[in-house]
Amino acid sequence: MYALVDCNNFYVSCERVFQPHYNGKPVVVLSNNDGCVISRSNEAKKIGIAMGVPAFKIKDLVQQHQIQVFSSNYVLYGDLSQRVMKILEHYTPNVEVYSIDEAFLNFEGHTISDYDSLGTQIQERIMSWLSIPTGIGFAPTKALAKIANKIAKKYPERTRGVYTIDTEEKRIKALKWTKIEDVWGIGFRLTKKMHLQKIVTAFDFTLPHNEAFIKKEMGVIGLRLKYELEGRSVLALNEPKTKRTIAITRSFEHDISDYKLLKERVATFASLCAEKLRLQNSCCYAVILYLQKNKYKTTDTRYSYYRLKTLSFPSNTAFSISNVAVQLLQEGYQEGELYKKAGVIVTEIIPANQKQFHLFDDENPKYQKIMEVMDAYYKKNGVRKIRLGSQDLQRTWKMKQQHLSKKYTTNFEEIIEVKCQ
Numbered sequence: 001m002y003a004l005v006d007c008n009n010f011y012v013s014c015e016r017v018f019q020p021h022y023n024g025k026p027v028v029v030l031s032n033n034d035g036c037v038i039s040r041s042n043e044a045k046k047i048g049i050a051m052g053v054p055a056f057k058i059k060d061l062v063q064q065h066q067i068q069v070f071s072s073n074y075v076l077y078g079d080l081s082q083r084v085m086k087i088l089e090h091y092t093p094n095v096e097v098y099s100i101d102e103a104f105l106n107f108e109g110h111t112i113s114d115y116d117s118l119g120t121q122i123q124e125r126i127m128s129w130l131s132i133p134t135g136i137g138f139a140p141t142k143a144l145a146k147i148a149n150k151i152a153k154k155y156p157e158r159t160r161g162v163y164t165i166d167t168e169e170k171r172i173k174a175l176k177w178t179k180i181e182d183v184w185g186i187g188f189r190l191t192k193k194m195h196l197q198k199i200v201t202a203f204d205f206t207l208p209h210n211e212a213f214i215k216k217e218m219g220v221i222g223l224r225l226k227y228e229l230e231g232r233s234v235l236a237l238n239e240p241k242t243k244r245t246i247a248i249t250r251s252f253e254h255d256i257s258d259y260k261l262l263k264e265r266v267a268t269f270a271s272l273c274a275e276k277l278r279l280q281n282s283c284c285y286a287v288i289l290y291l292q293k294n295k296y297k298t299t300d301t302r303y304s305y306y307r308l309k310t311l312s313f314p315s316n317t318a319f320s321i322s323n324v325a326v327q328l329l330q331e332g333y334q335e336g337e338l339y340k341k342a343g344v345i346v347t348e349i350i351p352a353n354q355k356q357f358h359l360f361d362d363e364n365p366k367y368q369k370i371m372e373v374m375d376a377y378y379k380k381n382g383v384r385k386i387r388l389g390s391q392d393l394q395r396t397w398k399m400k401q402q403h404l405s406k407k408y409t410t411n412f413e414e415i416i417e418v419k420c421q
Contacts, residue, residue: 001115001138001166002233003105004145005088005122007081008133008153008161010101011039014077015070017131018408018416026067030055033251033400034071071401079409080130087126091118096237104142106237119162138164139171142235143228146184147174147202171231175203185225193217206230242280242349248272249343253400255294256339263326267390269344270325271318277346278375283314283355285348287321289328292341305332310348314355317367318374318388321346326390382410 007013011029016022026047029039036054047065049058055069062069081100088095094106112118119136126134135156137148144165151174152163165171181191183202197213199205205214206229214222224234248269256262266289277284286308293303307328315321325344374386387393406414 001107001110001112001140002142002145003107003115003119003122004098004137004142004149005084005103005105006135006137006149006153007084007101007126008135009039009041010081010132011070011072011077012041012044013132014073014080015405017080019405020131022068026065027070028058028067029070029072030403031072033253034402038072069403071404073405073407075407075410076405080132083130084126084132084134087129088122090125091122094237104145104237115164115166116162119164120160123161134161136162138162138166140165140231141228141233143184143225144171144174144231147178147182150178150182168231172203175206175229176201178202180205183225183229185221190217202229242282242351243276244349245345245347246273246276246284246349247343247345248276249290249341249345251341252339255297257335257337259329259333259335262333262339262342263329264390264392265342266325266329266344267322267388268392268396269342270322271388271391272396273344273346274316274318274321274371275375275378277316277349278352278371281352282349283316283352284311284321284346285314285350286310286346287324287328288345288347289325289332290341290343290345291329291332291339294338294340297338300334300337307332313362314350315363315367316352317363317371319367319370320363322388322390381412382407 012027015027015029024043025041026043026049027041028037028044028049030036031038034055036052037049037058038051040049040051044067047061047067049061049067058067061067077100084101085095085097085103088103088105092105092107092110094108096104096106098104115138119138122136123134126132135149135153137145137150137152139145139148148163148165152159152161165174178201180186180194180199180201181188183205186194194200194205197210199210204210206226211223211226214226218225227234250265250269252265256265270287288306288308291305293300295303309324309328311320311324321344374384377386378384384396385393406416408414408416
């Protein structure tokens, strides 16, 4: 039996954990640079705030209904997500973190007589320990668990946020209720093709006469999805894998033309890539720099720039990766142009324990020691106070964040204060 645990309106829920006076009130969270809405409370949904709507288009609604607006606080969201996943590991070691707010659980080998009671227990523990509401769906397969979770969240009064597909009758009823566009893995383009084939629901998708069409359009992936919806488990939990490519790309809070400011951003992105490499015990052989100009303010027909450079030796230190990224910036920078976005990508990644040393050209061994000190400090204090000289010592991310909340769980200077009287 599988379970899909999904945190309700996760980003909004994270903000409410430390500001409970916003419970029951309309709240939205904006994307990077306060661009568009990426999370809404149920109250905001009822007002008519759509997912992905640009922030400037809802200014009147925000004032009219006194909607609380937050900038994305990914440090806070990431930390609370890890805490949710740690709680889930108390119930089974077989946990696949599917996204920042979702996880699949596999209860194979467990003797459980009442899954609804188990779901309620998991819900109550997460709510008691973290104050984050969840929806939980149980089913024999991952695809059916997705549907069960959707039903649990759609009808909270009847399901109390937990629903189990454990009979053939429930499975068929759930498939007939689910629109084809809501099936896991069916996107916008496939939905159009399905409708032309008169596949309107998930149940239609499983009918035998549609198998040839599914195989033609979706191949093996489509057949696996069909088997999953039929109740045959063919998608096992995915174990965490070492990333083959790591990228840090960000839009700037305003266009940048000054080389020194651009260099600082590139050095910071490179340093963060190196940090991620060390977290997964890897090294990289190649660095890619990405630059994007403001296409509306340039006469150049080419407004994006990619350049790759191979290192002489594999590395995961901020020194080596940053130096290469800055060299690429020197080659690609054009004076007078306005740059809107930049990024550093590391690739050709290998495990750190497979790193081969070179006789004549190798990295300074002191770099690795410095990285260990930097990582230990960051792990202990939650702030990146030790940085390269080319980085801004005050800010890691330079984005428009006019409604940013505190980093309550990762920064001692912003820890929540309790007044006792």
